């Protein structure tokens with residue numbers, strides 16, 4: 571594993587320490603995660619990439635507190651065990667918008683759950699809908715939205731509820747290439763506006779490089795951290811950064827590793 575000292579960011583938001591997980595199904599054991607260490611610092615955008623089925627979602631579930639590890643610890647903002655639950659926002663690949671609520675009402679969902687005063691919540695939602703180019707859709711229902719728009723609404727909802735630390739599980743997997751790129755740029759704007767910390771899962775090497783400050787590369791199951799690689803590209807990111815020497819070399823390194831893990 572490549573050692574990496576984080577100098578740009580300071581406060582540690584997440585520390586995963588020696589996490590292992592074995593599922594037991596029909597008296598059979600499936601070792602999924604083996605001694606995973608990783609961290610996310612304040613304001614950092616960190617991505618996990620790894621072969622299909624290696625245990626990425628399981629790891630995110632453990633961070634969120636939906637599952638418990640067999641060994642190891644997860645510390646979020648200094649809180650461990652059950653205390654960490656509810657400290658992060660978690661968004662799945664499917665946007666899961668409520669079909670009976672308009673876009674504005676969907677974006678307000680978390681604020682309503684938190685019992686923020688009705689008018690105040692709507693004012694805030696409208697401000698962000700406008701700032702992030704969604705105001706024209708505010709009174710639409712989810713079934714009238716494209717896939718890319720639905721993901722934007724779901725992301726904005728997650729940011730408004732848990733603005734400071736988000737877990738995103740392959741949120742753009744179902745989008746076509748151009749929509750995906752514009753939604754990635756949109757997410758980076760949102761991340762910078764909220765100064766959030768993000769732990770992101772993707773299968774897509776280009777996406778990992780484009781978005782991240784650092785990438786953790788997992789081995790096949792039982793997943794271990796094979797590398798933790800800093801992405802040495804300027805911010806704010808532009809699509810042309812992907813053609814730079816650094817990005818191309820990193821992409822080749824990741825492709826070679828992941829192809830080897832997928833076939834061997």
Ligand SMILES: Nc1ncnc2c1ncn2[C@@H]1O[C@H](COP(=O)(O)OP(=O)(O)OP(=O)(O)O)[C@@H](O)[C@H]1O
Nearest residue numbers: 593594595600602621622623624625626627628629
């Ligand atoms: N609750 C569970 N009980 C038993 N096995 C499970 C459970 N959840 C996941 N698994 C198994 O654990 C392995 C890892 O699954 P997981 O979804 O974490 O991988 P992943 O890397 O996110 O997959 P993908 O790349 O397909 O998104 C898979 O073989 C899966 O079938």
